[in-house]
Amino acid sequence: MALKYCPGARSLVEPQIIVAYCPVCGAEVEFFEYEVERKCPECGRTVRREASESCIMWCKSAAECIANLRRLGALPPERADELERMLKEKSKQKN
Template identity: 35%
Template structure:
């Protein structure tokens, strides 16, 4: 069985800069490297848990927001995470 894959999420076509982003640790300012599907990472310097904002997460996923193949591409765990992030963004606070 061949799963339909969305080219937008095909990592082999992506450059490393497109799948990795650095966010500063809120505690010590050290740059923490996030892979595109990481939601939280530990700061390498002070071990503070750094969270990627939902807005950044959505930006990184790009086409998965509207692509029908997104659930197959990302796997259901990640897809659910993305949907939750989206709800968090669009819900009025």
């Protein structure tokens, strides 16, 4: 069976939920596996997760890949928006 998208995109299409704990207040913070940073729902602090970065963080085709997944309907539009926002922030940090 031919894949319609890159295998790395599995974590974007069917992300696992990973629970981490806020270092400030100890609240549970749920991450999608492609996320490395999220706001604590209790205290609003940014919680970082030690994680291997999702392929979208280093793949040169990431923007294209997300656009493709969006076209295929493999990603809900709000998740595609979020990933594109993450990409933009990542490129801002590099400069």
